[in-house]
Amino acid sequence: MLAREGDTVALAGWVEFLRRWVVRPPGSAVDLRPLWAEARGTGTPRAELCAIARETAWQTLGLRPYDEQLVGALALIDGRVVQMATGEGKTLTAAIAAAELSKGGPVHVLTVNDYLARRDVEWMWPFYERLGVTVGWVTEASTPQERRVAYGRDVTYVSVNEAGFDFLRDGLCTDAADRVQQPLHAVIVDEADSILVDEARVPLVLAGSTGAGADLAPGIAALVRAMIRDEHYTVADENQAVHLTPAGIAFAEQGLGGVHLYQPENLDLLTAVNLALYASALLTRDVDYIVRDGRVELVDGFRGRVARRRRWPDGLQAAVEAKEGLTGSGGGTILATITLQALLGQYRRVAGMTGTALPVGEQLREFYSLEIAVLPPHRPCIRLDAPDRVHETIGQRDAAVVAEVARAHATGRPVLLATPSVADSEALGARLRDAGIPCTVLNARNDAMEAAIVAEAGLPGAVTVSTQMTGRGVDIRLGGSDQADHARVAALGGLYVIGVGRHDSSRVDDQVRGRAGRQGDPGGSVFFVSKEDELLLRYGLRPAADAQRLAEQVDLEVHRNTWRYHYLLEQHRTTIAAYREEILTTDRALEVMARFHPVDPRLAAVTRQLLLFHLDQAWADHLSGMAELREGIHLRSLANLDPLDEFHRAAIPLFRQLIPAAEQRAADAFAALDPAAPDPVLDRPSATWTYVVDDTPFDAGLEQFFSGVRNLLRSGWSSTVGR
Template identity: 70%
Template sequence: MALPAWWESCRRWVLRPPGTTVRLRPLQERVQRAAQREGQLERLDDVALSALCRQSRADRDGVEFAAAARESARRALGLRPYDEQLTGALALAQGRIVQMATGEGKTLTAAIAAAALSADGPVHVLTVNDYLAGRDAQWMRPLYERLGVSVGWITELSTQEARREAYACDVTYVSVTEAGFDFLRDGLCTDLAERVQQPLGAVIVDEADSILVDEARVPLVLAGSTLTGQDLAQSMAELVRRLRRDEHYVLADEGRAAHLTPEGTALIERARGGIHLYAAENIDVLTAVNLALHAKALLTRDVDYIVRDGGVQLVDSFRGRVAQRRRWPDGLQAAVEAKESLKRTGGGAILATITLQAFINQYSRVAGMTGTALPVGDQLLEFYGLEIVVLPPHRPCIREDEPDRVYATSEQRDAAVVAQVATTHATGRPVLLATPSVAESEALGTRLRDAGIDCTVLNAKNDAMEAAVVAEAGTLGAVIVSTQMTGRGVDIRLGGSDQHDHARITATGGLYVIGVGRHDSGRVDDQIRGRSGRQGDPGGSVFFVSMQDDLITRFAPEKLPRLQPAPDGRLAQPAALRVVADAQRIAEQVNLEIHRNTWRYHHLLEQHRTTVAQLREDLLTSDRADRMTARHRPADHARLVQAHGRDRVARAAQAIVLHHLDMAWADHLRDMGELRESIHLHAFANLDPLDEYHRAAIPAFRQLIPAVEQRSAETLAGLDLSDPDWAPSDLGLERPSATWTYVVDDSPFGVDMERFFAGVIGLLRAGWQAV
């Protein structure tokens, strides 16, 4: 008996990935209708085609604009968008996350979508770095001009005026951090004319899973330029250098925490003149010791950070590259700098901060592109309300993905990698190796050269130079070692960027991708594989893993003794593959829980930030400051108005209230930061740290605005406006002479709360073993 149509619809809805994917058919039908217009539009002259583009941009159906954009791209760029690209553009314009494989043409897809979205207001295309922002904007500019859309781009070096001009365009390409920092700076302006951004409308996020999920909890920080001394950090670093592992301190929680032993505590107390380290009056010393110990025992040079140009530069754990302007919280940053005997950088008061997740949610419409969205579909829905459109490749992928090759030790793994590269390289087949860290990429590059194999190592250099090297990774005999491939923004074409030797490389089997070690996220591994097999080209991929890899030792250490290696160290048993897969699943689940809990802490602070921002906007655009001070000090206010006029008093009141509000907010951020760093200690008293955080933070914020009003009124009472050149600085209301920006590589839990997640790991292990 045939089932009713509604039953089949329900069945398909239940069986699809929960809350993540959107049906393709309606979008594909629109693209087919657009294709029917192609012959007619080819006969239009440029003037008529441009007029059609302008008229159809606001068409909600999108069919006419898709057809016009396809013909415009063919004339402007020499590129005819595939049906899949037009489908992706329509999905982006609807506010979806589009999953497109590497090499499928995301840049052109985003440009068509951004042009369509610009009919409703300015659009930002957020990239992972400055290089891609400039490259994509300039590459797509001829298309935008034909579509009647203005385009600009911003880099870290852009002046304030250049930023204002770029943001005034219909479409602006900018890295996500630069856009976030401009948002923070605009939030501290004392004059509306100083702002550079327009109200945030639509946004298209490149590498959406990386930005929206992996880096979502990363706070952007705008700080004052004042510096603090590092005497304590330096002295503690020198003292901690004397500590020996297992005698003075021990590692716990699978190497993610370090603790002093009684012997270590005694050594510190004697060195500090016989103090009691855990006494309340020595909390600053205890904090400095713990930070120095963390820097010594848990952070590794050339893995977690590199030292370059006289400073510590953090390595982005998601991309394996140097993270520009990223730093740890000031105490830990100072500890690492002291550990490396470097001059301290940064410091000073935090004036404003926002997480990337909260910043993205400021936009009225969010869309994004990536090659690996489905694995985080539930998170995209949970945190942003975004669904995914999965596009099929223009040509079927014929890449051969081999099973992992697992070895007992990292030494045996690396020897096998070099042997495999030598065998492959002898045939002329290009090889791309991806390593998890800077140190491993350098070490592997050295081993390859010692074996007589010439190679290029990429691991945190200039973005443009790296892109040029990657573009030629598909040439005959090329061997490139890289720390991951996310955000490179360049396709690897067989035969080189001009594909002059395409047939010859195809005959060798195409690009061979070798992953050296699995990553905490399977999506990163998928992105590495995706560099091969572009647009139906042949290719292959394989991962070499060792049981000494960080992923295994952290998340599946108890399974190691059960496996017996072959003489060359290889573990051929199916159980070895299960160990790797289980470790990666556990790592992904733990990272998800950390993301959720981090957001719970930042969510309250974001509510506070929104309240302050709304008040600040009201102060800038109305006479609220004048009314506020008049209400608190009516006599003083009336005296000033009589002597100097209402307009002048109102301007002075606005400057005074804005200053006190900004300083109170900076103090609140400092207090919340200190509270968050210590709140995990409540867990020892069987209290929920998050509840205790809210219990302290909410009353503190309730006092902020009344305190601002009181301080502003007191300042007004002593105001003397007789000097025609009066400025707020005359009352000591000084703002920082300069500001600087950075990204905090932070966790709000502290080391002890990570013990909770160690417990989660144990439960997950038990679950996987039961399965």
């Protein structure tokens, strides 16, 4: 929300206070640490805290925070999501807020990737050091000891996934000293709309090695590969659902040896066929995923780049791997899982920053009780945003794009093109080269060079083709990263952003436009749209803005629906975590064992390890059971039952048995110990790994699939499937 009138009056006083500070050149030897420490310790008004931070940034970084940045820092301290345009200085704003928030406990600054976590620490390090605030960072390559040291600092920069994986690993430690994180206090989320909304429903998974069972995917993939669209299956609901026809059901049953797919004992087969069909008909290579180094790697639909270590739920992942003829990667046993939304709920204080918060204000309030503070740019935006240029066909659209790029390139004006997918970026790059226009193609295939390439996209004559959100978080400065040719590029009109097709989310398009016009620089943007674009076809060739609104509403419903399933599991996880912490830090294990057998208090460590082992094993079994229940729960809609109600009806009684069963198994194992050698041999997983599960297909597609099957049955096809 915009600042209220009362807020404006209150802010005026401290802004004036800040302006009265004596301006000193960068690097002047003024030690502000004692003043900062005193201010933090005595509840000094925020005006003075911000004034000290402003002076420190000037001395150490040569940056004097704008009033807008200081207002943003105060909004973060107040626990709001701050909307600041691209290039307005979110990194320094977050550093000021993090330094102040750290007086109450450790602060995590969550980024979207490892590169940004390390870059921001290295950049802001002198600022923190001058204030006496310790800072560290964590990346995927960090060792446990390095993580422990980094999390022990006042402020820690870490990608959201790594923070989540460390939280899960800490939750399975058998010795409190092995944990790497401190109790979660405050968090500032960078790119908040992406993390808090787009990825909030995505579960993080900690898995362990296990023996693999029979793999149905390869054989069923071959069966589905032989099916013919519109004869054996139909695609419906704006390409979100696929339905077997009566002929398809008969074809599948014959190919599987004459089985009846809809008998309860064939649930695994029916699920495998549905997954293979979904993978074949609705997931597209180089759009939804790429194949690289013999592996299926998912493409993040909002960033247009590889989503590192992300998987679909194991059944769908296996189906896609089989579709591509790859060796199955296996899923192992899920030892622990948590959604990003639930992870962020573990922090006592949450705040965030993004350039596009207002469009998701409803979700931020609904899921996090967060309000928005919208900050004006320091300098007015003078970017020229042209209306969409609409063409009949994709071919005409792309030809027009090439002509527009050629016109701008001939003047030396830098151009950034944003495409919907990896395949589109490569095809457009080839078309530009064929037209004699040199360009750099940046997409999920070469994301390691992403930041360096994007940073130079403002050079004179540069033509950069990317997927929509590639390079988010990296500034594009006119004239290159050193701005040597700033005046020349500005005179040409600044960076010219061309969007090729509209994204499902208007926020992504706004972020694309926002790459130009940074900090009052000139710039321009335009979107080329065709009536054959997937977004328009999916929603019936309506205007792009209307189609986007529909797509965003669908996405919101998917978020709500996914959270309804995960909310119950999160309640279960919280209960287990609290009980586990009690076992780990008290004599609860002795008390439990004593209810079954006499216990020597000297065996407290043994009882603790036994109870932890059986509790963890029971929890892993529960997660496995919930995953299997979730995969098949949509079949209940065939009987006119609500899948969510049925999920709860099955899951709650199972969980009530979990802790008593784990205690009984631990007590039995304790009774069976050899008194001469009481140390138990516990078969914990020999290896663990982490990954992210893309949960969306099951909610957006398969539930509609089973709804469609139910409708087919009602319309008279029951004679075919109900023999």
